[in-house]
Amino acid sequence: MGNLTSLIPTMSSYTNGNITISYSSEYSSLFKAWMPFGEGNGWLCADGEKTKKPFIIINLGNVFSIGSYSIKPFVVASGGSYAKSWNVYYSSDGLSYTLLHSKTTSLPQESESFEDHSAGGIKAKYLKFEITDSFGSYGWTGFGKLKIYEFTPANKTLILHDGEYKKWNEGQKPIDEYVSTIPPLTSNTSSSVGEAFGDGYTVDYYQAFDGIDSTIWQGDKPTVGIIGFKYNKPLCISKYILANYTATTRFNPKNWTFEGSNDGISYTVLDTKKDVAVVNPSVTESTFNNSQNFLYYRFNITNIALADGTNRPHVHEIKLFEHKKESGIPSQWESVSSTSPSSTQFLEQGMGSLSPLLDRRITTLEPMPMIDKSEILGVGETGKVFSKTIDLKKYFDIKSIRTEVK
Secondary structure: OOOEEEEEOOOOOOOOEEEEEOOOOOHHHOOOOOOEEEEEOEEOOOOOOOOOEEEEEEEEEEEEEEEEEEEOOOOOOOOOEEEEEEEEEEEEEOOOOOOEEEEEEEOOOOOOEEEEEEEEEEEEEEEEEEEEEEEEOOOEEEEEEEEEEEEEOOOOOOEEEEEEEEEEEOOOOOOOEEEEEEEEEEEOOOOOOOOEEEEEOOOOOHHHHHOOOOOOOOOOOOOEEEEEEEEEEEEEHHHHHEOOOOOOOOOEEEEEEEEEEEOOOEEEEEEEEEOOOOOOEEEEEEEEEOOEEEEEEEEEEEOOOOOOOOOOOOOEEEEEEEEEEEEOOOOOEEEEEEEEEEOHHHHHOEOOOOOOOOOOOOOOOOOOOOOOOOHOOOOOOOOOOEEOOOOHHHHOOOOOOOOOOO
């Protein structure tokens, strides 16, 4: 476990900063040895050198821990003659090389894909890629692309406490909140959430869910109306807000039921409102008990402020909420080992960060009662003596101490 970082920048020549590319031979200026690390088709050795184990050497400039490399063996415009198998060697001085491994590509012929190989974190300043077998019938061979990655071990920590190596598991705070379930709509259908529905003077049902106070849904019948939302998946709605923002309050809903259904035909009444005060603005926020998931939710409006046989119900905004409630997980210490941990234990179970464990913060402690030690007074001495021992190992600093007599 750790981080992999690319070691070789984009090359446009044989040298870039500390990086230098050398080689056994080149076919032409179109297939130079630096091209696997930059622009171009890749590298090809000279014609006739294919069976002489042609190679590329990368001088990294410094010793690095090599984590892996990615290789695309196929060389475009090579006539299908490119590396099939290769050896990888490493060195710290460029003179004495050690074999890392021998590989044969698992990719189909002329594949444009890369394949990845681990280098196991070997320490190297020089890497040598030597071709041992090739595709194609021509006298040349080579590599298409190469990427080299440095391995940086993860920085992990364990705390030795009471004879055991431990890690701190940061807990999670409990969740108890109502979450809005419908984003502002710009049409009746939202592919991520669902679809607004109802009856209406126009079919712009979404205007009750668009987040704009000045737009309205208007029923298509006097006094009564239906406006609702069908979700893509069943949800448990247990709170809503129904709002009207207009000085013309005669269209405001006055009586309604809020209902849920899974087939759009048979509905369960979840909340009932009657004789809601007609004011401007009129915002009704209602929380109710509901433990069922429904696909459909609707407001079934049965009366408005002025039911004269012509006025239709208006609604400016509707919001529907789920109740999210999750128990918290307490923070706690976990024992990893009672002996010196192995590298695997550090990597797999060590703490990546000591924050917030060792974050310093000012805290006011709860009052601590003191113990009456008046018995230490000598003969003839008067008064009271109180004592309290403070464990200074528990605190980085003590800013102030205050005593209070009760």
